[in-house]
Amino acid sequence: MRNFIFLIFSVLICTGCSMNARQDTIPPVVYNGSFEPQLTYLNSLIEDDPENPEYYFQRAKVFFDIHKYSDALKDINQAISLESNEELYYELLARIYQKMGKTSLALNSAHRAESYKNDDPELFLLLSRLYWELKDLGKAQQYLAKAKQLAPMHSEVFLLQGVFDSAKGDTTAAVKSFKVALAQDPENAKPFQELAKIYLARNKEDSAMYYVLEGRSINPNNPFFTYFEGVVLESKGLKTSSLRAFRKAIQMDSTFYPAYYRLGVDAFNSGSYTEAQNYFAPLTDKSEFSLNSNLYIAEILEKTGQGAKAVSYYENVKSEDTTNVKAKEALTRLYKLYPPVVRAPKIDSSAIKPGVKAPLTDTVKSGVKAPKVETKKDTAKVKKPKPIVPQDTTRIKKNIPPIRKTDSINNIAPERKDSLK
Numbered sequence: 001m002r003n004f005i006f007l008i009f010s011v012l013i014c015t016g017c018s019m020n021a022r023q024d025t026i027p028p029v030v031y032n033g034s035f036e037p038q039l040t041y042l043n044s045l046i047e048d049d050p051e052n053p054e055y056y057f058q059r060a061k062v063f064f065d066i067h068k069y070s071d072a073l074k075d076i077n078q079a080i081s082l083e084s085n086e087e088l089y090y091e092l093l094a095r096i097y098q099k100m101g102k103t104s105l106a107l108n109s110a111h112r113a114e115s116y117k118n119d120d121p122e123l124f125l126l127l128s129r130l131y132w133e134l135k136d137l138g139k140a141q142q143y144l145a146k147a148k149q150l151a152p153m154h155s156e157v158f159l160l161q162g163v164f165d166s167a168k169g170d171t172t173a174a175v176k177s178f179k180v181a182l183a184q185d186p187e188n189a190k191p192f193q194e195l196a197k198i199y200l201a202r203n204k205e206d207s208a209m210y211y212v213l214e215g216r217s218i219n220p221n222n223p224f225f226t227y228f229e230g231v232v233l234e235s236k237g238l239k240t241s242s243l244r245a246f247r248k249a250i251q252m253d254s255t256f257y258p259a260y261y262r263l264g265v266d267a268f269n270s271g272s273y274t275e276a277q278n279y280f281a282p283l284t285d286k287s288e289f290s291l292n293s294n295l296y297i298a299e300i301l302e303k304t305g306q307g308a309k310a311v312s313y314y315e316n317v318k319s320e321d322t323t324n325v326k327a328k329e330a331l332t333r334l335y336k337l338y339p340p341v342v343r344a345p346k347i348d349s350s351a352i353k354p355g356v357k358a359p360l361t362d363t364v365k366s367g368v369k370a371p372k373v374e375t376k377k378d379t380a381k382v383k384k385p386k387p388i389v390p391q392d393t394t395r396i397k398k399n400i401p402p403i404r405k406t407d408s409i410n411n412i413a414p415e416r417k418d419s420l421k
Contacts, residue, residue, distance in 0.1 A: 038062050053082035057089055064096060067223070067253035072096050087116035091123055094130070100255055101286040103133045121151040128160055133287070137164070155185035162194055171198050189219040196228050205232050223252040227259050234262075257282065261289050264296065273300045284316065291320050298330065308338045 042059040049055065056079040063072035076093050083089070090113035097106035107130045113123055128143035141164065148157045162177030175198060178191040192215030200208035209232050216225035230245025243266060249259040264279030277300050283293035298313035311334050317327040 035062055035066050051082060053079040053086070053089070056082070057086075057092065060092060060096075064092065064099075066221070067099075067255065069096050069100050069255055073100070085116065087113040087120075087123075089113075090116070091120075091126065094126060098126075098130065098133075101257060101288075103130060103287055106130055107134070119150065121147040121154055122156075124150070125154070125156045125160060132160070132163065137167075140164070153184055155181045155188045156190075157181075158184065159188070159190050159194070162191070166194065166198065171201075174198060187218055189215045189222055189225075192218070193224050193228070196225075196232075200228075200232060200235065205235055208232050221252065223249040223256040223259070226252060227256060227262075230259075230262070239266075257286055257289055261293070264293070268296055268300070273304055276300060284313075291317055291324075294320075295324075295326065298327075302330070302334075307334050310334065311338060 039059065039062055042055055042062065045052070045055045046059065056075040060072045060075035060079065063069070063075060073093075073096050076089060076096060079086075080089050080093070090109045094106045094109035094113065097103070097109060107127070110123065110127050110130060113120075114127065117123065124143045124147035128140045128147065131137075131139035131143065140160075144157065144160050144164075147154065147160075151157065158177045158181035162174040162181065165171070165177060166174035175195065178194050178198075181188060181191045192211045196208045196211040196215070199205075199211065209229070212225050212228050212232065215222070216229075219225070226245055227249035230242040230249070233245060234242035243263065246259040246262050249256050250263075260279045260283055264276045264283075267273075267276035267279060277297055280293040280296050280300075283289035284297065286293075294313045294316040298310040298317065301307065301310035301313065311331065314327045314330045314334070317324050318331065321327070
C-alpha cells in the first residue's frame, strides 16, 4: 500500500511538471488484477483538464483492454474531436471497430491512420488482418509483405503467415509459423488460439485443450480461451459444461460473437426459439455470422407463425448469397401468402403545370389511382355583357306609340291591335 501511494504521488509530480507533454503510455498505476485504479486516476485527470485529448486516448485504451468497447469508442471519438491529426487515435479507433465486428469502419479508420504514418509495421499488420476478415487475400498479403519488410522477425508477421497457410489447407506450414511466432514472443497469446483450432480440427482434443490452458495462463482475460474450452468440451459430449463456458465468455466480453452463435444454435435445436432469436439478433450485421443468423431468425419466425416478418430476413440472406436455395424457396412460398405491397410514388404537384396531365406511372396503369393534382382556378371576375333585347321594328316604322300597362284590350285602336298580332 505504501509503494502504491508513493507511485501515485510520483506520477502526479511528473504530471504537474509536464502536463502538456505527450503521454505515449498509460500512467504506470499499480493494480492487483483490477483496472479500477487506472480508471480512477484517468478520471481525475480528465476532470482537471477536460480539453486534453491524451487523457481520453489513455482511458480509451484501458476500456479497450477490459473489453468495454462502447466506452472506449466514446473516449477515442472525444480525443479525435479535440485533436484530429493524430495517427495513433485512428489506429485505436480501427482496433475498437474491429472488436465490435464493424470491419469496414475499422478499415476506413486504419487507412486514415496510414495517411499520417505509412511506416508502422503494427498498422500494416492490422490492415492485413482487416483485409483478411473481408476475404481480400490479395490485399491482406500485400500489407503483410510491407510489415515483414519493416519488421521481418515480428511475432505477428509469423502469426498472420500461419493464418494464411491454414486457410490454404497447409496446416503443417501453419503450425511451424505459429511456433516461430511463439519463439519470437512467448507472451503472445494469439498463436495459442490458432494452434488450439488446428489440433481440434485434427480431432486431438487433448492437444487442443493444452494450448487453451497455456494461452489462458498468459492472457486470463481473453474470452477466446474460455469459449474454446467450451468448444472442446462440446466435442467430448459435455454439453452442460460447454454451455456454461460459452455464457462465461459472454460475461467476460459482451461482444464475443462466436459464443452468441453457439448458444443460439443450441437453443434452436432445443426448440427454445425465443432464446435462440435473442442470441442471433446481435449477429445479423456481423460479416462472419450474418448469413446463417438471418437464416435462423427467418426460420424461427416462420415456425412461430410470423411469416410476414420472416420475409425481410430471407431477403437479407438472398442479398448476401444469391444462390441460397433455402432462401429462394422460402421467398417463393411466402410471397404467395404475403404478396408485396406496391405503392404509388408521390408526385410533386408543384412541378406540374395547370392543365397538363401527369404521365401515367406503372402503378396507375395497373389500376392504382394516382393522387389528384389540384390546380388553382382563375378567380378573377369577368363582367358579363348585357343581353341585347330585339326591338319591334314594325312599331317604329308606323310610329305607333308603345302600349302602356293601363291600356286594356278594348281601348286599343284597331291599327294597334294589328301590331299585337
